[in-house]
Amino acid sequence: MTDTDTSRGQQSDSPVRDATRVATRVIENVEEVIVGHHDEIEHIVIALLGRGHVLLEDVPGVGKTMLARSVAASFDGEFKRVQFTPDLLPTDVTGVNVFNQKTQEFEFRPGPIFANVVLGDEINRAPPKTQSALLEAMEEGQVSVDGTTHAVPSPFTVIATQNTVERNRAYDLPMAELDRFMTKLHLGYPEADEESAMLGEVVGHHPIEELTSVATLEQLTAAQNTVADVTVEEPIRTYATRLARFTREHAELGVSPRGSISLLRAAQARAVLDGREYVVPDDLQTEAPVVLPHRIRTDSSDQSATDLVREALDSVPVE
Structure with a gap:
């Protein structure tokens, strides 16, 4: 029996393990069609798990x-x-x-x-x-x-x-x-070898024509519930608040409370993707560059929202 059969047919003693399997299967499935955008695919799956x-x-x-x-x-x-x-x-x-x-x-x-x-x-x-x-x-x-x-x-x-x-x-x-x-992503042009591999796959029949589902809605819902139960300790919440406040103090329009919530939910999903039941600062730091910048309006043409988020991550201490 495969991992897929096990997760679909039996109860597991670890909801986090089940959720990780679902996320991993989806990422691998999408990569059958999309070449060279592993990080972006991860971010999309994380948004799904975080109800974003x-x-x-x-x-x-x-x-x-x-x-x-x-x-x-x-x-x-x-x-x-x-x-x-x-x-x-x-x-x-x-x-x-x-x-x-x-x-x-x-x-x-x-x-x-x-x-x-x-x-x-x-x-x-x-x-x-x-x-x-x-x-x-x-x-x-x-x-x-x-x-x-x-x-x-x-x-x-x-x-x-x-x-x-x-x-x-x-x-x-x-x-x-x-x-x-929750997340704003930019794909960009593929690298030369990635584009060549993509061209080889789409000649003739496009791979999306053969793509099949690898997870049920029930599994997705269960994974979302698991993500919502991931532990977010007070220092992590404080860290997210400090990051948001830094953007508000250094921009014309900073991150809203909704943005802080989105960051924590994305961090919870990142933790599950990594097989953990709790959030660590690295989860916030990984998700902040795709969760926060589109909520910011800087008051200077010399600094972009992405630069400001990077500055916040470099300046705000983890306590």
Whole structure:
């Protein structure tokens, strides 16, 4: 019997071990399609385990959408894709009430937001009003339409992509929306050998066509519950607070309390990925560069948000 069969068919005496296995299987599965982005894949899986959402930002053609699809295909839940365009309406995302002539009543027809993994492709192509259709679902796990609240499926994760080119044809994401993404990642161009390996894999049949799920929704939910139970001692919480306060004191807009919460949840998931039941400072330091910068607005053109986070990690002591 394989590890997969064991984890699917039997109870383990270690929830952390089970969660680690699930995360590792998903990472390895995605790497069957995506070459050369191991760290980024880890960060996405960590966001999933921490009940967070992911924003992938980069130039066109580096694999953002394929990465999101590969992660979604690794679970047996429902996956839906929304192609954001300038004419997309909020109801195209959330759903709409439609009058049924037979019953003489309005019926709710759910939009694509009602899925376990939702890919918002080129999210910055849609106007702010349409982008805002995601906010309630991302924060509260529900959608309100015509005064009625509808719960989205659980587990629920949004993986959004946005291009960094053609800014004149796109809309900036408001801070209220950016702050709801646990992690913001940049893929970048692959190395020469990685690109060559990728080209060898996609000639003929694309590997994503053969990708199958390696984890159930029940296993993902159990892993998320395990992550939520990971111990975060008071010194770790204090350290996260000090990092956030450092950004607030040295930037026009610093990390919000929501950002601090996201950092701790990501650190909990990192601990589980490493097979631990408790968070250590290294977990925060590993996740901070992808969890904090997109929440910061610096007041100097000489220092980027990423630089400020790096300075915070170098300056704030671990006590």
